[in-house]
Amino acid sequence: MQILRLAIKSIRHSSFRSIAIFIAVAGVAGFLLATTLVIASARYSLDSGLKRLGADILLVPAGTESQIETALLMGRPLSRWIPRENLQKVAGIPGVEAVSPQIYLTSLWRASCCAVPEMFVAVYDPATDFTITPWLKKNLGRNLSTGEVIGGSNIFVPRGSQYINLYGNNMTLAGKLEPTGTGIDQTLFLTLDTALEMAKTPQFKAAQPAYAKQGLAIEDNLSTILVRVAPEADTHRVALQIHEGTGGIVVPIESPQLFGSFRNQMNGLLWGFSIITLVVWALAVILIAFIFSMAANERRREMAILRAVGATRCFILYSILTEAALLAISGAVIGIIAAASGLFIFKDMLAYSLKIPLLFPSIPSFISLFSAGMALAIISLVLSALLPALRLSRQDLAITMRE
Amino acid sequence: MLSFRNVTKNFILDSATTITPVRDVTLDVAQGEFIIIVGRSGTGKTTLLNLAAGLVKPSSGKVMIDDSDLAGLSDKRLSSLRSHKIGFIFQFPSLLPSLRILDNVSLPAIFKDRRNGANERAVELLSTLGLASKIGVFPRQLSAGEQKRVVIARSLINQPQVILADEPTSDLDTRTEQEVMDVLRDINSRGVTFLLVTHSLELIPFATRAFEMNQSHLNQIK
Numbered sequence A: 001m002q003i004l005r006l007a008i009k010s011i012r013h014s015s016f017r018s019i020a021i022f023i024a025v026a027g028v029a030g031f032l033l034a035t036t037l038v039i040a041s042a043r044y045s046l047d048s049g050l051k052r053l054g055a056d057i058l059l060v061p062a063g064t065e066s067q068i069e070t071a072l073l074m075g076r077p078l079s080r081w082i083p084r085e086n087l088q089k090v091a092g093i094p095g096v097e098a099v100s101p102q103i104y105l106t107s108l109w110r111a112s113c114c115a116v117p118e119m120f121v122a123v124y125d126p127a128t129d130f131t132i133t134p135w136l137k138k139n140l141g142r143n144l145s146t147g148e149v150i151g152g153s154n155i156f157v158p159r160g161s162q163y164i165n166l167y168g169n170n171m172t173l174a175g176k177l178e179p180t181g182t183g184i185d186q187t188l189f190l191t192l193d194t195a196l197e198m199a200k201t202p203q204f205k206a207a208q209p210a211y212a213k214q215g216l217a218i219e220d221n222l223s224t225i226l227v228r229v230a231p232e233a234d235t236h237r238v239a240l241q242i243h244e245g246t247g248g249i250v251v252p253i254e255s256p257q258l259f260g261s262f263r264n265q266m267n268g269l270l271w272g273f274s275i276i277t278l279v280v281w282a283l284a285v286i287l288i289a290f291i292f293s294m295a296a297n298e299r300r301r302e303m304a305i306l307r308a309v310g311a312t313r314c315f316i317l318y319s320i321l322t323e324a325a326l327l328a329i330s331g332a333v334i335g336i337i338a339a340a341s342g343l344f345i346f347k348d349m350l351a352y353s354l355k356i357p358l359l360f361p362s363i364p365s366f367i368s369l370f371s372a373g374m375a376l377a378i379i380s381l382v383l384s385a386l387l388p389a390l391r392l393s394r395q396d397l398a399i400t401m402r403e
Numbered sequence B: 001m002l003s004f005r006n007v008t009k010n011f012i013l014d015s016a017t018t019i020t021p022v023r024d025v026t027l028d029v030a031q032g033e034f035i036i037i038v039g040r041s042g043t044g045k046t047t048l049l050n051l052a053a054g055l056v057k058p059s060s061g062k063v064m065i066d067d068s069d070l071a072g073l074s075d076k077r078l079s080s081l082r083s084h085k086i087g088f089i090f091q092f093p094s095l096l097p098s099l100r101i102l103d104n105v106s107l108p109a110i111f112k113d114r115r116n117g118a119n120e121r122a123v124e125l126l127s128t129l130g131l132a133s134k135i136g137v138f139p140r141q142l143s144a145g146e147q148k149r150v151v152i153a154r155s156l157i158n159q160p161q162v163i164l165a166d167e168p169t170s171d172l173d174t175r176t177e178q179e180v181m182d183v184l185r186d187i188n189s190r191g192v193t194f195l196l197v198t199h200s201l202e203l204i205p206f207a208t209r210a211f212e213m214n215q216s217h218l219n220q221i222k
Helices: A002-013 A015-053 A065-074 A085-091 A133-139 A192-199 A202-207 A209-214 A235-245 A260-298 A300-308 A313-345 A347-354 A363-393 A397-402 B045-053 B075-085 B101-112 B118-128 B144-156 B174-188 B201-206
Strands: A057-061 A096-109 A118-124 A148-151 A164-166 A169-176 A187-191 A224-229 A250-254 B002-014 B017-029 B034-038 B060-065 B086-089 B162-166 B193-198 B209-214 B217-220
Touching (some): A002 A313, A015 A260, A015 A363, A085 A096, A085 A224, A096 A192, A133 A169, A192 A202, A235 A250, A260 A363, A300 A313, A300 A397, A313 A363, B002 B045, B017 B045, B017 B217, B034 B045, B034 B174, B045 B086, B045 B162, B045 B193, B075 B086, B144 B174
Parallel strands (some): B034 B193
Antiparallel strands (some): A057 A224, A057 A250, A148 A187, B002 B017, B209 B217
C-alpha cells in the first residue's frame, strides 16, 4: 500500500516522463488491439457468413469463382448465370443430400432502406432452401408469403413508411437476420414467387437490362446452387463428380475453401501487421527502457536516501516496478479503450473502405483480447524497468551519497 | 551503544590505487552522548558515519550497535535496524522532491511499521521545529535552513537511539546554524545519542566529547 502511494506520487511528480511512457504504452497497446481486432473481426465475419450459408459446396458459373467471394462478402451480383437444368443434374449425383438455387440481382445504390450505401437482392426457392427457411421456421414459425422479404442486419424499413419499395413493389420486411459482417447484412432475401412478381414491373426491366435485352426469365438463370452433402459422403469427391456431371459449366467451391483468396489476403495482412506490431513493440520497449534508465540515473540519490532511512532493497525494486506497472495499466487501458471505441464507431466506414467484412467478435473473445493486451503491456513495461530498478536497488550507497 | 573496534575502510579505485579514509579507528559512544568529529574535507568523516549506519562495510574491524555487528546483518535486518535505531541527517539536500513536507517527515515510519499516528507525530515535530505552516508544501518551496530542519524532523520520526549527522550546519548562515544546533542540543537532552561530523570547529562547544579526524585516524580533542 505504501509502495503504491509512493509510486503514484512519483508518477505525478515526474509528469513529463510519465506522460511520455503513458503515450508510448497507450499507442502500442491501442495499435496492437486495433490490428488484432480487425483481423479477428474479419475472420469471425467470414465464419459467420459461412455458417449462415449452411452449404457444404457452393456451385458458381465457370469463370466467376473470384466474383463469388465479392458477391457474398460485399453484396455484388455475378455477371454470369447457371442454366436451371443443371439443378436436376446436380441433385442426381450420388452423395448430394439437398440442392437449392439462389439468384443474385443487381445492387441498389443508396437504397432508402439500408444503413449501408448498397443493398444486395438475393432470391431463394422456399421449396428447396436450407439457408433462410430453417431460420424462418425458428424465428417466425412460418414461410414468407408473396410480397414479404427478410433482410440482413443492416436492412430497415424507411422512416415514415411501412414497406420497402423495390422496383415499384411494396415489400413487407418480415424479419432481420443476425449480423455476419458480410454482404449478407445488406442483403434483401425474396422468395422466387415474390421475385417473379417483381420482375413483371417496368422499373425492374429498366434496371435489369441484361434480363430485358436477352429475354431471360430470372427463374431459369441461377447465380449459385447451394449443395448439402450427405453425412456419409466425401465432400471433395462429390465436388469432383459435380464438376464432371455438369460438363464444367459450374465450378464447385467447397465450403472450407470459400473465401480462400480472401483468407490468404487476410493472412498476408496478419503477417504484415504482426511484423509492424513487433517492430513498434520492440521500439517502444527500448524507448521505455531508455526513459527508465535515465530516470534511474536521476533518482539514484533519492533511492539512496530511502535506503538510509530504512528501505530494503526489495522495497526499492518493488517501488520502481510498481511505477512501471501503474503506467502500463493506465496506458494500456486508455490505449485499448480508445482503439476499440474508434473501431466500433468507424467499423462500417473501415469495412467499406478496406473492402473487408468486419463483425466484432463475441464479448468473451473481446475480453480475452483486452486481457492479452493488458498482460503484454504490463510484462513489457516491467521488463523495461527491471534492469534500471535492479541497478538502483543494488547501488553502492556510500558512492551515491558522495556524488 | 555504538562502537567501532579497530575499523579500517579501504576503497579500491583501480588495480594500482587504494585509498583508506578510515584507518584502525576505535570509539565507544554511550547512550546520550553528543560526539562531534571535526576534520578537513576528505579526511574520512562521512565514511565513518556511513560505517556507523551500515551503509558501507568495514574492510577490517567491527562496527556494532547494541552488540549487533553490522557487517553480519542481512539487508533486511540492517534496514530494520536503521529504521528502528538510527536517524540520519545528510549533508546534501535529502528530501524527496515528489513528497510534501509532511510525507517526507513521516516517510521513515513506513519502514518501521509505525504508520499509525505517523502523520500526527510528524506534525508535532514540524511544529516543534517551527515549520507547522509548511506541512503541505514541497521541498523546493523551502529555504535551505527550513529544509535542514525538515530533515532533522524526519530523523526523529521513529524515535531513534542515535542520530548520525553529516555537516548539519553546512551552507547555513550563522543565525540558522545556531538555531539548528539549539534544536539538536534539545533533542540530545532527551537522551538521544548524537554522532556529528563537521569541518566547523565552532560547533565543538556543543559536544560532550570531540575528536579530530586526521589522516584517517581519530584523535580526541575534548
